[in-house]
Amino acid sequence: MQQAARSIRVPRKLQRSTCRLFHNNSSLGSSNTSGRTTSFGFKTVPEESKESLVKGVFDSVASKYDLMNDASSLGVHRLWKDSLIDTLKPGRKGPLRCIDVAGGTGDIALRILDHARENYADRETTVEIVDINAQMLKEGFTRFKKTMYHNTPQVSFHEANAQELPPSQFKDDSYDLYTITFGIRNCTSIPAVLREAYRVLKPGATFACLEFSKVNNPLLSTLYDQYSFTVIPLLGTILAGDRDSYQYLVESIRKFPSQPEFAQMIRDAGFSTGGDFDGGAWTDLWGGIASIHTGVKV
Amino acid sequence: MRTHSRVLFSLMSPACGSCRGIHGWGRVSNNTAVALGSSSSPRSLSYSINRKLHSAHSSTRPQPSYPGHIPLTPFENTFLAAGSALMSLIDTRRADMVAACGETTAGSTLVKLRDIVLESPEGRRILKERPRINSQTLDMEKLRSLPENTFGRAYIGWLDACKVTPDSREPVHYIDDPELAYVMQRYRETHDFYHALFGFKVSALPELALKAFEFTNLGFPMTALSLGASLRLKSPQRARLWTEFVPWALRCGSHARCLLTVYWEERWEQDLDEMKRELGVWDPPAGITIPQPSRIASF
Numbered sequence: 001m002q003q004a005a006r007s008i009r010v011p012r013k014l015q016r017s018t019c020r021l022f023h024n025n026s027s028l029g030s031s032n033t034s035g036r037t038t039s040f041g042f043k044t045v046p047e048e049s050k051e052s053l054v055k056g057v058f059d060s061v062a063s064k065y066d067l068m069n070d071a072s073s074l075g076v077h078r079l080w081k082d083s084l085i086d087t088l089k090p091g092r093k094g095p096l097r098c099i100d101v102a103g104g105t106g107d108i109a110l111r112i113l114d115h116a117r118e119n120y121a122d123r124e125t126t127v128e129i130v131d132i133n134a135q136m137l138k139e140g141f142t143r144f145k146k147t148m149y150h151n152t153p154q155v156s157f158h159e160a161n162a163q164e165l166p167p168s169q170f171k172d173d174s175y176d177l178y179t180i181t182f183g184i185r186n187c188t189s190i191p192a193v194l195r196e197a198y199r200v201l202k203p204g205a206t207f208a209c210l211e212f213s214k215v216n217n218p219l220l221s222t223l224y225d226q227y228s229f230t231v232i233p234l235l236g237t238i239l240a241g242d243r244d245s246y247q248y249l250v251e252s253i254r255k256f257p258s259q260p261e262f263a264q265m266i267r268d269a270g271f272s273t274g275g276d277f278d279g280g281a282w283t284d285l286w287g288g289i290a291s292i293h294t295g296v297k298v
Numbered sequence: 299m300r301t302h303s304r305v306l307f308s309l310m311s312p313a314c315g316s317c318r319g320i321h322g323w324g325r326v327s328n329n330t331a332v333a334l335g336s337s338s339s340p341r342s343l344s345y346s347i348n349r350k351l352h353s354a355h356s357s358t359r360p361q362p363s364y365p366g367h368i369p370l371t372p373f374e375n376t377f378l379a380a381g382s383a384l385m386s387l388i389d390t391r392r393a394d395m396v397a398a399c400g401e402t403t404a405g406s407t408l409v410k411l412r413d414i415v416l417e418s419p420e421g422r423r424i425l426k427e428r429p430r431i432n433s434q435t436l437d438m439e440k441l442r443s444l445p446e447n448t449f450g451r452a453y454i455g456w457l458d459a460c461k462v463t464p465d466s467r468e469p470v471h472y473i474d475d476p477e478l479a480y481v482m483q484r485y486r487e488t489h490d491f492y493h494a495l496f497g498f499k500v501s502a503l504p505e506l507a508l509k510a511f512e513f514t515n516l517g518f519p520m521t522a523l524s525l526g527a528s529l530r531l532k533s534p535q536r537a538r539l540w541t542e543f544v545p546w547a548l549r550c551g552s553h554a555r556c557l558l559t560v561y562w563e564e565r566w567e568q569d570l571d572e573m574k575r576e577l578g579v580w581d582p583p584a585g586i587t588i589p590q591p592s593r594i595a596s597f
Contacts, residue, residue, distance in 0.1 A: 230374055238381040241394050243368065 038188055041251030050188045051161075055133055057245045058104070058186075062135035064240040065105055066143075071239055072232045072246075080290045081107055081181065084210045087283065087292060088177065091116030095124035096176040099200060101162045101193075102183020103129040104136025106143050106155075108210075112179075113149055123154065130158045130165070131183075163192035165200060173202045181210040185256040194269035201297045207271055212253040213262075213284065213291035220287045228253070259284070259291055271295030364479060368471045370402075378402045378472065383520075387527055390502065397468040400520035401482060407517050408478040414556050415481065421559035428480055429563055431487040432465050441566060449573050450566030453494040459588045460500045464490060484558060485516065491562045495570075495579065497587035502527070503535050504586040507543035514551030516558060542583045554578040 036047040045053060061068065069077045090096050090112045100109045109127040116122035131137045137157045149155045160166060162180070178197045187193050197207050215221040228250040236246030257265065263273055263281035273295045274280030282293045360369045370378065379402035385395040415421035429435065441454040457463065467486045473479040492511070498504035506528055513521035525544075528536050554577050565573060574580060581587075 230371070231377065234374060234378050234381065237378065237398065238385050238395065241392065 039252075039255045041248040041255070047188055051132070054186045057248055058133040059135045060242050060245050061240060061249075062104070062133065062139050065136065065139060066107075068236065068239055068246070071235050076286065077182075080210060080285050081111055083285055084108070084179070084181065084208065084292050085111045085115050087294070088112075088179075088206065088208055089115070089119075090177060091120040091122040091125050095122055096126075097174065098125065098127040098177040098179065099130060099170070099175045100127050101130045101178065101180045101197075102132070102186070103127075103179070103181065104131040104133060104140050104183075106140035108179050108181045109140075109155060110144070110147060110149075112177075113154055126154050126156070128156050128158055130160050130162065130170075132159065132161050134159055162187055162196060163189055165196050170196075170200050172199050175200050176202060176205045178205070178207045179209070182212065184209055184211055185252050190257075190262075190265060191269065194266060194271075198270045198297055203297055205297050207266065207295040207297065209262075209266075209293045210290060211262075211293070212256065213282075213288050214258040215288040217287050220289075224289060259288070259293075262293055266293060266295045269295075270297065272298045363474060364476045366469045366471055367474070367476075367479070369474060370472055375402050375472070383523055386524070387530070390527055390530060393466070394468045396520070396524065397470075397486065398472065399523065400486075400518055401470060401472040403519040403523065404473065404478075404482065405519065407519065408473065408475075408481050411485075411516060411556070411558055412478060412481050415559050418559040420561045420564075424484065424559070424561050425477070425480070429561075430483075431490075431563075432467075433463060436464055444566060447570050448566065449494070449562070449568050449570050452497070452570050453491065453566075456494040456497065456588060457490075460493075462490070462500060481558065485518075488557070488560075488562060491560075492557060495574070495577075496582055498582075499586055499588055501586075502531055503539055503543070506531075506539055507547055507582060507586060510544045510547035511551040514548050515554055515556060538585070543586070546582050550579050550582075 034047060037044045038047045038050050039045075040050055040053050058065075085108075090098065095116070096112075098109075098112055100106075100112070103109055106129055109129050112127050113125060116125040129137065129140055131140070137159055141157055144150050144155055158169065160170070162183070178201050180193070180197070184190055184193055194207075201207060215224050232250050233243045233247045237243040240246075256262070259278070259282045260276045263276055266273055266281070273293075274282075278284045281295070282291045284291050362369065378398055382395040382398040382402065385392055386399055389395070412425070415425060438454060441450040444451040444454075464487070467483075467489075470479045470482045470486070473482050489508075489512075492498075492508055493500070493504075496508075498508055506525060509521045509524045512518065513525075528539055531539065557577070560577065
């Protein structure tokens, strides 16, 4: 994907490269060998192309990812991530071997390690950060250089596809905690990701997913929609010089399954979850704007 | 259950496909009513309603009038105007933000300019033919072969001296009318010709002097706003801008004919000095222009 490779340049050039990626959708039709399609935001694309389209988006947003997260959520994403860690309490029952998938810039990994260290004096917990996108991993690596975990066995970075984790590197039944935060909706096949999560987790281990979800309150939903479709693409234009990537991101949120549907998918992969209500298989944050889904491998 | 769902729906209709913003409370579009009828169990009713309404979002924006057009609501326009102005100040190299600021603050300027362009025969030819300026439409070798003091030679000399290409201009996105969008695009693409006409370099001080000139000559609010970026200049440079170059720009810009009416591509062979007399412009004070081969160097 030459367009995707070219988009690894300064932000103001990226708009053109990403636009080309989006406007060339018609040429992608010729590579549709299986005939299966999937959604890319509100567009429908051949299944084979989604991965490279998403790669293009994240190559483009990587350098401004953290800034855009803060700007578009007005910093609230930090509260949600803190909430996830408070729910999981990593390190409470001893050191954990964690895998943080789609963990690119390292927000969750850093919180896991800090929580274990600060609350339980745990320096043995490790996190393996896995991401399909090298640019995002690079941002994460750079951020970790500013912390005490750089060059220690506590953090490591791996470029891999969440749907097909290489079995030689990610063995069966080997992790105590699997987290995926704001990443699963970008994957082509959610069931495949869940199956891989089930495979690599030890029996009794926890699966946790923090993701944007459905807002059920109609008033909040309207305001949230207005904000998402009006302000966020503009913030992308202003801060990152890239409207299309952020348009894709807000559209992909709408295409993600609702809380009960996703909980069922988690159960279908073999996990055991709580009941189908808020506080059971999932916990809604801020009215359902984000939601934490958890499951246990039995 | 049907009554219940209709009540539920009318509460949520602001997000439906037939209306933008918080208008149209209580309007129920036909297709969504049908979709309502097909929803399954009561428990999943609210979830599936949300799904169908949210999927209407791609149709809430009107269709683009030309490739690259992004229609904005008034709120979005104001937001982008403020945001792009701020961002242009923070990072002055964000040409796309300067462009966005120009477009979102243009208002009626483009209408006035289009009318001025229509009043001159040369301008009417421009609007009819809609020439574009990029490395495909310009014959660089032919320009390089022109005699020394011609406009075409001066332009190519300026491109080489400042190491820029004619391809770096951001396309227009936020102007709704296609003809006005072309006028904006033409302004952006001919900006380099104004540089070449005076020999302005591409650093901050000459750019601001040129923006002041464009404000009096063309009238875009963004050009006046951009003078706010003079705060980013060092003190002596800022003083020179306001005491020497802005007075020149104001006098020269208002005296000159509207430069958007100039069909530059027909004038490559025209002598530069004669062109300046015809257009009613004169050289700026020394210090921000590239060395002209036919003049005495003024470093």
